[in-house]
Amino acid sequence: MARATPPEPPAEELPRVVLWRWRRNPLRRRTDLAQAWIGAVLLLTVLAAIPVAMFLVGDTAYRHHMETARHQAATRHHTPAVLVHDAPRHPEPGSDEAKQTRYPASVRFTDPHGHTRTAKADVEPALPAGSAIRVWVDNDGKITDPPMTTTQVRNRAMGSALVAAMAVPLLGAAAYGYAHRRLERHNLARWDAAWADVAQRWTTSR
Numbered sequence: 001m002a003r004a005t006p007p008e009p010p011a012e013e014l015p016r017v018v019l020w021r022w023r024r025n026p027l028r029r030r031t032d033l034a035q036a037w038i039g040a041v042l043l044l045t046v047l048a049a050i051p052v053a054m055f056l057v058g059d060t061a062y063r064h065h066m067e068t069a070r071h072q073a074a075t076r077h078h079t080p081a082v083l084v085h086d087a088p089r090h091p092e093p094g095s096d097e098a099k100q101t102r103y104p105a106s107v108r109f110t111d112p113h114g115h116t117r118t119a120k121a122d123v124e125p126a127l128p129a130g131s132a133i134r135v136w137v138d139n140d141g142k143i144t145d146p147p148m149t150t151t152q153v154r155n156r157a158m159g160s161a162l163v164a165a166m167a168v169p170l171l172g173a174a175a176y177g178y179a180h181r182r183l184e185r186h187n188l189a190r191w192d193a194a195w196a197d198v199a200q201r202w203t204t205s206r
Contacts, residue, residue: 031183031186034183035179035180035183038176038179039176042172042175042176043172045172046168046169046171046172049168049172050165050168050169053164053165053167053168054161054162054164054165055161056164057160057161057163057164058157058158058160058161058164059157060160061156061157061159061160061161062153062154062157065148065152065153065156065157066153068148069147069148069149069150069152069153072146072147072148073147075138075139076136076137076138076144076146076147077112077136077137077138078134078135078136078146079109079110079111079112079134079135079136079137080109080132080133080134081107081108081109081121081132081133081134081135082107082108082109082130082131082132082133083105083106083107083123083127083128083129083130083131083132083133084105084106084107084108084118084129085105085106085129086105086126086127086128086129087103087105087123087124087125087126087127087128088103088105088125088126089125089126090125090126093125093126098125101125102122102123102124102125103122103123103124103125104120104121104122104123105120105121105122105123105127106118106119106120107119107120107121107123107133107135107143109135109137111137111140111141112137112139112141113141115141117141119142119143120143121133121135121143
């Protein structure tokens with residue numbers, strides 16, 4: 001025969017542990033109330049600081065990367081080049097992966113100073129020697145990546161803003177943890193002092 005489950009106590013009789021530091025009770029210490037206020041202030045500060053940090057960091061990152069993109073556009077040149085050797089073949093010709101895959105191959109090109117150079121560049125698979133391609137070259141005649149696009153600049157700025165949004169709560173949690181440790185040390189110091197006083201009374205009374 002199954003045992004009857006005792007009825008649950010009414011909600012008002014359940015232990016009220018939520019926000020206990022704010023409730024008056026004989027066991028609450030001043031440090032408990034201080035910790036509650038510190039937590040509340042830090043929570044409000046974090047909530048207010050997240051959008052501000054995202055805007056400031058994102059805007060700064062956007063300006064930085066946009067300036068970098070302008071510099072790259074001014075110092076990088078889309079130069080014609082010729083494939084020196086056959087490019088490697090992809091194991092699955094015509095597949096979507098083959099269309100996106102690039103293999104390093106030797107190419108010959110003329111740098112901005114008019115010097116003929118040979119270097120490695122990423123090319124489409126199965127290109128025969130002598131194929132004409134275009135490569136990005138910097139002012140020093142080295143093959144490099146193309147300048148950042150506006151989309152890349154925006155994505156990097158958004159990434160920096162998201163990092164800032166995650167960093168603010170972490171800093172708030174670190175500040176709360178530091179305050180908690182300091183208050184706990186204060187409580188332990190007071191407890192040690194009170195215990196020493198009680199222990200001395202017990203010792204002298206014997």
